[in-house]
Amino acid sequence: MEYLKTDRFKCAIFYVLLVFSTIVNIRIGESNMAERVSITVGINNADIIGSDNRALQSAVDYVAGFGGGTVYIGEGTYLMKDSLHLRSNITVIGQGEKTILRKSDGIKSVLATDGDYGQEEVTPVDPSGFEVGMGVTIADNNSGGFHTTVATIISRDGDNFAINKPLNADCMVGNGAMVKNTFPVISGYYVDNVRIEKLTIDGNKDKNDHLNGCRGAGIFLYRANGAQIRDCIIHDYNGDGISFQQSNDTIVEKCVSYDNETLGFHPGSGSQRPIMKNNLAYDNGADGLFLCWRVRNGLFEGNELRNNGQFGISIGHKDSDNILRNNIVIGNKSHGIFFRNEPEYTGGHRNLLENNKILNNGAGGEGSGIFIRGETHDITIIGNEISDNQPEGKKTQQYGVWIESKADRITIKGNKIAGNKEGTIKNEAINAKVDVSE
Numbered sequence: 001m002e003y004l005k006t007d008r009f010k011c012a013i014f015y016v017l018l019v020f021s022t023i024v025n026i027r028i029g030e031s032n033m034a035e036r037v038s039i040t041v042g043i044n045n046a047d048i049i050g051s052d053n054r055a056l057q058s059a060v061d062y063v064a065g066f067g068g069g070t071v072y073i074g075e076g077t078y079l080m081k082d083s084l085h086l087r088s089n090i091t092v093i094g095q096g097e098k099t100i101l102r103k104s105d106g107i108k109s110v111l112a113t114d115g116d117y118g119q120e121e122v123t124p125v126d127p128s129g130f131e132v133g134m135g136v137t138i139a140d141n142n143s144g145g146f147h148t149t150v151a152t153i154i155s156r157d158g159d160n161f162a163i164n165k166p167l168n169a170d171c172m173v174g175n176g177a178m179v180k181n182t183f184p185v186i187s188g189y190y191v192d193n194v195r196i197e198k199l200t201i202d203g204n205k206d207k208n209d210h211l212n213g214c215r216g217a218g219i220f221l222y223r224a225n226g227a228q229i230r231d232c233i234i235h236d237y238n239g240d241g242i243s244f245q246q247s248n249d250t251i252v253e254k255c256v257s258y259d260n261e262t263l264g265f266h267p268g269s270g271s272q273r274p275i276m277k278n279n280l281a282y283d284n285g286a287d288g289l290f291l292c293w294r295v296r297n298g299l300f301e302g303n304e305l306r307n308n309g310q311f312g313i314s315i316g317h318k319d320s321d322n323i324l325r326n327n328i329v330i331g332n333k334s335h336g337i338f339f340r341n342e343p344e345y346t347g348g349h350r351n352l353l354e355n356n357k358i359l360n361n362g363a364g365g366e367g368s369g370i371f372i373r374g375e376t377h378d379i380t381i382i383g384n385e386i387s388d389n390q391p392e393g394k395k396t397q398q399y400g401v402w403i404e405s406k407a408d409r410i411t412i413k414g415n416k417i418a419g420n421k422e423g424t425i426k427n428e429a430i431n432a433k434v435d436v437s438e
Helices: 002-031 053-064
Strands: 038-042 069-073 076-080 090-093 099-103 108-110 135-139 149-157 160-163 178-180 186-189 195-197 200-202 219-222 228-230 233-235 242-245 251-253 256-258 265-268 275-277 280-282 299-301 304-306 313-315 323-325 328-330 337-339 352-354 357-359 370-372 377-382 385-387 399-403 408-413 416-418 423-427 434-437
Touching: 038 053, 053 069, 053 076, 053 090, 135 160, 385 399, 399 416, 416 423, 423 434
Parallel strands: 038 069, 069 090, 076 099, 090 195, 099 200, 186 219, 195 228, 200 233, 219 242, 228 251, 233 256, 242 265, 251 275, 256 280, 275 299, 280 304, 299 323, 304 328, 313 337, 323 352, 328 357, 337 370, 352 377, 357 385, 370 399, 377 408, 385 416, 399 423, 408 434
Antiparallel strands: 108 178, 135 149, 135 178, 149 160
16 A cells, blocks of 8 residues: 555656646747737826836836736836836837936935844934835945845835835944935846836936945846846936946947946946947946956947046956957046956956057046056957047046056057057066067
8 A cells, every 4th residue: 555655646746747847838938939918108108108117117017927028118208216126028118318217306314213134114304205115225324335225115104114125234323324215217136138228217316315336326237137238328327327236148238328426337246248339438427337346258349438537447356357349448537447456366357458449548637548456467458549649738648558566467469559648558567477569
């Protein structure tokens, strides 16, 4: 009898697995069909009528309920009181400059009591303006970066507001704890295969507080794999234009990021194999393109980084094995391409700079075309134009290439380096291997 029971048990397991396998195969087959669900949302003449984030979110969540599909957003300006939260396998397509997602005006308050790590509730001293469904940021002076919490208010009891995420850190009244309605205009956490196309993001920065790029941007992704962002415009966000963190195989193409408070583009925190092509970043407050920590095996090609408030391109902590090709880096306030001051074990090694135009940088009074700091090694600089073509007396780019003393194994080959204010190459790494052939 025990044998029969065991045998029947095995048969039951077999049939369960067979049925499950059939269901999985059906679902996979359906998901690969060419036509999937789509919906339109707009101010008029659409499946869903509305002019704020609630209408947009309803469309995204509807399509997500079918496992994925496309949301088409019509012309008009949409008021964003919370992020448009992306779901996996969703494509969102607008009408370019005619589809504007505008961040709502900012409000803020100090907290009346400490917000403890893991708590899902905050109590502002001044609750006026805060409402259920609003996106908020909670932090104190010691909880910046990834320790900042961005969440949505989901309910209210008097002056107490419940949020949909636990606090990432203690937020202490004694350390200036505050709640603000800052958030990314578009946000994707733990999603796969999302596409964002032809949208304009107006960050309304003059009426909002700053949100750091580890938790926010005009378009922000966190642990989102296989995302594609194309033909989008992001401007006037009080933070970064586009930031994607710990997100692999992200493609950003033909996007424009300008007049944002800090960075134009911010791939970071272990994002592997990013592809960024034919984008434009100009007049941002800090760097045009900032490779944050552990950005590896990326391709950065055909981008223009112009007139930004610090570096055109910044490379540093473990940012290795990247290709930067056919970019234009021009008129930035400090160095055109800057390798940050890192020890050998965290340096931005084995990066290739090829066929770029690096012109007229140092507009703020001090800056070279390429500046290599720290114990950075195995940098190849080949076929670039690194020049200052401004009139005499108005030149700003100090050197074509400046190599500090601890760098090693730098190859400079076949470049056109001319017209720089103080010289062609400044090599302080006298005991290192620096191969220069023009």
